[in-house]
Each structure stands twice: as structure tokens, then as C-alpha cells.
Amino acid sequence: MGKSRDLWVGADLGGTSMMAAVIDVKTGTVLGEAKRRTKRELGAVAVTQRLGKCVQRAIDKAGVKRKDVRGVGVGIPGPVDPAEGRVVRCVNLGITWDGYALQEALERLIDLKVTIDNDVNVGAVGEHRFGAGRGADDLVVMFVGTGIGGGLVLDGRLRTGFRYSAGEVGHMVLMDGGPLCGCGERGHAEALASRSAIERYIREARASESGPMAEGHGEDEASAQMPSGEILAAIEAGDDVVQAAVAQAQRYLGLMVANCVNIIDPEIVVIGGGVLEKMGDAYLEPVRSVARQHFINKDDMDRVRIITAELGDHSGVIGAAVLASQRLLKG
Amino acid sequence: MGKSRDLWVGADLGGTSMMAAVIDVKTGTVLGEAKRRTKRELGAVAVTQRLGKCVQRAIDKAGVKRKDVRGVGVGIPGPVDPAEGRVVRCVNLGITWDGYALQEALERLIDLKVTIDNDVNVGAVGEHRFGAGRGADDLVVMFVGTGIGGGLVLDGRLRTGFRYSAGEVGHMVLMDGGPLCGCGERGHAEALASRSAIERYIREARASESGPMAEGHGEDEASAQMPSGEILAAIEAGDDVVQAAVAQAQRYLGLMVANCVNIIDPEIVVIGGGVLEKMGDAYLEPVRSVARQHFINKDDMDRVRIITAELGDHSGVIGAAVLASQRLLKG
Numbered sequence: 001m002g003k004s005r006d007l008w009v010g011a012d013l014g015g016t017s018m019m020a021a022v023i024d025v026k027t028g029t030v031l032g033e034a035k036r037r038t039k040r041e042l043g044a045v046a047v048t049q050r051l052g053k054c055v056q057r058a059i060d061k062a063g064v065k066r067k068d069v070r071g072v073g074v075g076i077p078g079p080v081d082p083a084e085g086r087v088v089r090c091v092n093l094g095i096t097w098d099g100y101a102l103q104e105a106l107e108r109l110i111d112l113k114v115t116i117d118n119d120v121n122v123g124a125v126g127e128h129r130f131g132a133g134r135g136a137d138d139l140v141v142m143f144v145g146t147g148i149g150g151g152l153v154l155d156g157r158l159r160t161g162f163r164y165s166a167g168e169v170g171h172m173v174l175m176d177g178g179p180l181c182g183c184g185e186r187g188h189a190e191a192l193a194s195r196s197a198i199e200r201y202i203r204e205a206r207a208s209e210s211g212p213m214a215e216g217h218g219e220d221e222a223s224a225q226m227p228s229g230e231i232l233a234a235i236e237a238g239d240d241v242v243q244a245a246v247a248q249a250q251r252y253l254g255l256m257v258a259n260c261v262n263i264i265d266p267e268i269v270v271i272g273g274g275v276l277e278k279m280g281d282a283y284l285e286p287v288r289s290v291a292r293q294h295f296i297n298k299d300d301m302d303r304v305r306i307i308t309a310e311l312g313d314h315s316g317v318i319g320a321a322v323l324a325s326q327r328l329l330k331g
Numbered sequence: 332m333g334k335s336r337d338l339w340v341g342a343d344l345g346g347t348s349m350m351a352a353v354i355d356v357k358t359g360t361v362l363g364e365a366k367r368r369t370k371r372e373l374g375a376v377a378v379t380q381r382l383g384k385c386v387q388r389a390i391d392k393a394g395v396k397r398k399d400v401r402g403v404g405v406g407i408p409g410p411v412d413p414a415e416g417r418v419v420r421c422v423n424l425g426i427t428w429d430g431y432a433l434q435e436a437l438e439r440l441i442d443l444k445v446t447i448d449n450d451v452n453v454g455a456v457g458e459h460r461f462g463a464g465r466g467a468d469d470l471v472v473m474f475v476g477t478g479i480g481g482g483l484v485l486d487g488r489l490r491t492g493f494r495y496s497a498g499e500v501g502h503m504v505l506m507d508g509g510p511l512c513g514c515g516e517r518g519h520a521e522a523l524a525s526r527s528a529i530e531r532y533i534r535e536a537r538a539s540e541s542g543p544m545a546e547g548h549g550e551d552e553a554s555a556q557m558p559s560g561e562i563l564a565a566i567e568a569g570d571d572v573v574q575a576a577v578a579q580a581q582r583y584l585g586l587m588v589a590n591c592v593n594i595i596d597p598e599i600v601v602i603g604g605g606v607l608e609k610m611g612d613a614y615l616e617p618v619r620s621v622a623r624q625h626f627i628n629k630d631d632m633d634r635v636r637i638i639t640a641e642l643g644d645h646s647g648v649i650g651a652a653v654l655a656s657q658r659l660l661k662g
Contacts, residue, residue, distance in 0.1 A: 079628060088630065138493055152595075154485060161596025162469055162635065165628035168593040173586045173625060176506045185625050255504045262499040263594060264483075265492025294504060294516050297410060297496035299419065304493065 009055050009072040010321030015040060015092030020054045022062035023321035028130030032062025044096040052109035072112050073324030075119035075316045081164055082117050115327045119316055124151025125158050126319025127270045131310040138266040142169055143273035148190045174255050193252035195275050199226045201245035228278035254290025261304055262296050272309025281308050340386050340403040341652030343450060346371060346423030351385045353393035354652035359461030363393025375427040383440035403443050404655030406450035406647045412495055413448050444659045450647055455482025456489050457650025458601045462641040469597040473500055474604035479521045505586050524583035526606050530557045532576035559609035585621025592635055593627050603640025612639050
């Protein structure tokens with residue numbers, strides 16, 4: 001059985017924690033995984049050392065040897081130049097990552113071939129190969145959380161784009177002149193359909209309920225976060241304000257899906273991320289309805305599946321391992 | 332020299348006129364072309380006969396024989412199933428085209444292999460192979476006229492899409508709840524950035540200038556068209572209302588480009604159609620500026636070229652011939 005396996009390590013480097021896992025890319029099985037705090041304040045070089053140890057720990061936990069593993073894929077929360085193996089920049093990790101040659105640094109540490117890409121892109125690859133998108137040639141994947149990221153798989157391959165920034169679905173304009181996005185521009189999908197947008201809708205509704213005198217208080221709460229679990233609990237408790245806020249975000253998510261379908265015409269749109277993991281498929285019913293209303297091609301609308309991601313937290317590590325197996329096979 | 336040529340016929344079937352041309356797909360040279368009225372009231376079968384004669388006339392004008400031509404590509408103003416060789420439907424041509432097996436019908440008439448696709452898709456192929464997009468792997472092409480159509484060339488190949496409706500950039504939502512689009516939904520790009528949108532902006536401004544009493548008059552003009560040449564003349568004459576209307580359309584075209592770049596990240600965005608043919612590159616300066624403002628990846632923004640189409644009326648016939656040469660080469 002050992003011989004029939006094809007083992008690669010996938011790693012997912014986040015702003016607060018990192019995860020690495022040994023994956024059999026023939027089956028998508030996770031053989032062993034390890035998690036560590038990122039400790040980003042230590043800077044790129046020290047965090048890379050922590051990442052190397054995390055990879056080694058995953059290999060140990062899988063009960064295999066380093067030589068059984070053929071290479072490593074790493075997902076980074078920011079733009080990446082995969083051809084050069086460099087991080088372009090990473091706001092979540094700090095300025096020591098600007099232009100940092102992560103691939104080479106990690107290869108030296110762990111003596112394995114490494115490839116890197118954006119974390120959402122590798123998540124899309126994971127969902128394509130072993131998640132909700134398996135079997136499809138063309139896939140748009142969106143992850144809805146604090147922000148909204150996305151990745152495209154076209155003709156079975158990750159589309160990285162001319163400047164390695166394809167799939168930035170969170171920054172499509174849906175409402176010219178609309179609310180301010182984290183990127184500094186107005187009316188982007190991320191400012192209308194993310195969990196942060198839901199929080200803002202709730203704050204605005206509460207502030208207007210309380211009248212102008214309470215607005216100062218509303219401002220104080222501006223940075224307070226409402227986790228997806230709390231949003232779900234409030235809906236279940238029949239909180240009208242939260243229900244309306246979620247409905248608004250669902251509507252915009254539907255417009256995002258429609259725009260992607262009208263432009264790219266994929267077979268499947270996979271939607272994942274924290275909001276979907278908590279709310280499940282029920283969250284997508286109104287999304288589908290709004291999206292289909294705006295499809296320009298209304299033939300066989302049901303054939304375009306709009307479905308929840310399946311791999312949860314593991315989409316990144318599985319996708320990174322699959323991407324490594326695709327890119328590094330010559331090794 | 333005859334031997335080194337590779338001759339195919341490209342045809343562009345419109346609602347009012349049709350054009351066919353013999354193209355050397357090695358060089359993009361038009362060897363001979365013919366135009367006819369479509370006479371769509373005659374229905375699909377008779378119009379196909381007219382198309383067959385138009386193809387023959389182009390072959391005659393090119394001074395070649397039918398056996399020198401290797402096949403025919405046809406662009407249709409509506410959704411097409413190229414695998415089946417069927418027109419899905421064609422609002423501009425009438426209901427006799429619903430599900431019509433044009434490929435087979437034309438092949439029988441002219442005894443040449445035929446392939447069909449959407450007219451905007453074949454225009455995109457033309458611009459990619461011999462127009463503004465030559466040499467690029469990835470291209471988004473938009474044609475701005477009464478409506479807005481588009482086509483995608485990714486990795487050097489036309490992207491037709493899962494339901495053969497990729498590239499419908501005119502129906503991306505840019506302004507939720509905005510003006511009504513011809514498709515029946517609100518806020519689509521076509522209702523905000525097309526020549527028809529410019530006309531509507533002008534009508535609305537004139538109506539509000541004239542006060543509420545004049546609104547009835549404005550309504551009467553609702554169907555009056557303002558050709559792109561007249562719009563240009565009004566701008567040159569310093570007409571503030573027309574200038575403001577055009578600026579508004581340019582702004583939305585910029586948002587369209589930004590959305591495409593953020594999602595697809597192509598090397599080039601080519602913009603053609605009647606408006607661009609009249610106004611030229613100057614029309615694109617404000618478009619580029621708005622688009623770049625919304626690029627999420629602001630590195631090397633100038634590397635993403637936003638440029639005017641080069642083939643004008645011939646993009647369709649050239650692209651159809653190129654597409655035929657790509658698809659029918661086995662013949």
C-alpha cells in the first residue's frame with residue numbers, strides 16, 4: 001500500500017497560526033498534520049524556521065520519513081509570484097515579507113522542493129481536486145469571511161493570471177459609490193457581502209434604531225467583531241436586525257455569483273469560508289435565487305451548480321499539496 | 332505564393348446585413364469580401380441561402396476557387412452551441428432561428444465544412460490573432476455599441492464557457508438597483524456604459540433642464556437614436572450635457588474593466604465597437620484611470636494594457652475564419 005501512495009506536504013501560513021499536513025494526493029487523505037502559532041512579530045526569517053519545523057512535525061505525525069515526501073506546497077495570505085517563488089507582500093504577516101524569497105529559504109531549511117501560491121488559490125485547487133468541485137473542468141471558488149477571496153480553476157488548472165492576481169472576486173464593484181472597502185475604494189463586493197459587511201449592517205441598523213443620540217456608541221463598537229456562530233445564533237433566536245443584515249449580504253453574494261457566471265460561465269461556483277461553514281447550504285438558497293435572476297443565459301440555469309465548499313480548514317493544506325504535485329513533478 | 336496561403340471564409344451574420352470574406356489566416360489578409368442585406372423576415376432557411384450566396388460571392392471576388400478554401404466560420408448575433416452547430420436563439424434574427432441547425436444547413440448548401448459561434452466571440456478571436464491582442468495569451472475583449480458584448484481568450488484559446496455564454500461582460504452588475512437593462516434586470520454594465528446609456532443620460536439631463544413640463548417630450552424621444560458620430564460632434568462643439576453623459580459612460584466602462592481585471596487578470600483588455608471606432612483612443616484615457624483606481628493589485632498597473640480594437644468591421648470575418656481554421660483543421 002505504501003508504494004501506491006503519492007505523498008506531498010501542504011502548508012497553510014496564516015497571520016496568527018500555521019498548519020502543515022502530509023497528504024496522499026492520490027486520495028486526498030490527510031496522513032498527519034501539525035499546527036503552530038505563526039508569531040509574525042518574529043519576522044519572515046524566523047517564521048520560515050517555524051514553518052520548517054511545522055512541516056517536519058507533520059511528517060513525523062504521519063509516521064513517514066522525509067524521503068517519502070516528494071515536495072511541499074505553501075499557501076500565503078497575500079499576492080505571490082509563484083514563478084520566482086517570492087511573496088510580493090503580505091499585510092497580515094508584516095513588511096519583512098515584501099519580496100521575500102520564501103521558496104528558496106524553505107527549500108534550504110527542509111531539503112525538499114517547495115512551491116508557493118496565494119492561500120485562496122491553493123484552497124480553490126483543494127476544492128477542485130478533492131472537494132465540492134471534483135470532476136469539473138471549470139470552477140469559481142469564493143471564500144467568505146472577514147474579507148472575500150477567490151480562485152479560478154479553468155480547464156482543470158489554477159488560473160494565476162498575468163500579474164498573479166486572478167480570482168480577486170472580493171474587489172469587483174457591485175454598487176458604484178457604495179460603502180468603503182478595506183482596499184480604500186467604494187462599492188466592492190467585500191464591503192457588501194462579507195462577514196464584516198454583515199457586522200456593519202447590524203451596527204448601522206442598531207444605531208438608527210437607537211436614534212442619533214446613540215450614534216457615538218455605535219462608533220465605539222465599530223471594531224467589535226461578531227463571529228459567524230453568534231450571527232447564526234441571533235438568526236435562530238429570531239433577531240430581525242441580524243436576519244435583515246444577513247439577507248442583504250446574501251443578496252450581494254448572489255450578484256457576485258451572477259457576475260462571475262456571466263463573465264466566466266463556469267460549471268460550478270463553490271462558496272466556502274467561515275460564514276458558510278457555520279451557516280451551511282441554507283445560506284446559499286437566496287444567493288442562488290438572486291444570482292439566477294441576473295444570469296443573462298437563463299437556459300438550464302440549474303446546471304450551473306452553486307454549492308458549499310467541502311474541505312473546511314483543510315482546503316488550504318490539501319490544495320497546497322496538490323499544487324505542489326502538479327508543479328514539482330519533475331523533481 | 333499561392334501554396335503558402337491558408338484560405339478560409341469568415342462570415343458575420345447581423346440582423347440587417349451580412350458580410351463574408353476570404354481570409355488568409357497566415358497573415359490576416361482579406362482577399363475578397365461580399366456584403367448583402369440579411370432580410371431576416373424571410374426566416375432562417377432563406378437567410379441561410381442568402382448567406383451561402385454571400386460566401387460564394389466572396390470566393391469569386393477573391394479570385395479563388397471553392398476548393399482553395401478549406402472551410403467557413405460564421406458569427407451569429409446570439410447564443411450558439413458550437414459543438415452541435417446550432418443557434419440557441421437569436422432575438423435580432425427572429426424565432427425561426429431558435430435551435431436552428433445552421434452549421435449542417437450551410438454545409439449542405441456550400442459543400443464546405445462550417446463552424447459557428449457567437450459574433451462577439453469570433454470578434455475576440457480576430458482581435459487576438461490579428462488585431463490589438465496579437466501575441467498575448469490572455470485577452471478580454473469588449474465591444475461597446477447599442478449594447479455591450481464581450482469575449483475571452485485565455486491561454487490563447489477562445490473561452491466559450493460551460494453553457495457557451497462566457498464573456499457576457501455587458502450583464503455584470505455595477506450598480507445594484509441601477510437603471511433597467513435591455514435584459515430586464517437593473518444595474519447591468521450595458522445599461523450604464525453603452526451608447527444607449529449615453530443617449531439616456533443625455534435625454535434625462537435635457538428633460539431635467541427643461542423642467543417637469545418637458546418630460547413628456549423627453550419620453551417621446553426615448554427611442555430616438557444618437558449615432559456615435561453625432562455624439563462626437565456634440566462633444567467637439569462643447570456641448571456640456573453630452574460631455575457629462577459620455578464621462579458617465581466612460582466611468583462605468585472603467586469599472587467594467589476593473590472587474591474583469593480583478594477577476595481574470597488578463598494581459599490586455601481590448602475595447603472596440605461603434606463608440607470606440609468613432610471616438611478613438613482618447614475615449615479610453617478616463618476609462619484607464621477609473622479602472623486602475625479599482626485594481627486590487629496596483630503593482631505594474633501599466634503592464635495591463637487597455638487599448639482600442641484594431642480590426643473595426645473586419646474583426647468578425649477575420650475571427651470567424653481563424654476560428655474555422657482552428658476547429659476544422661482535421662478536414
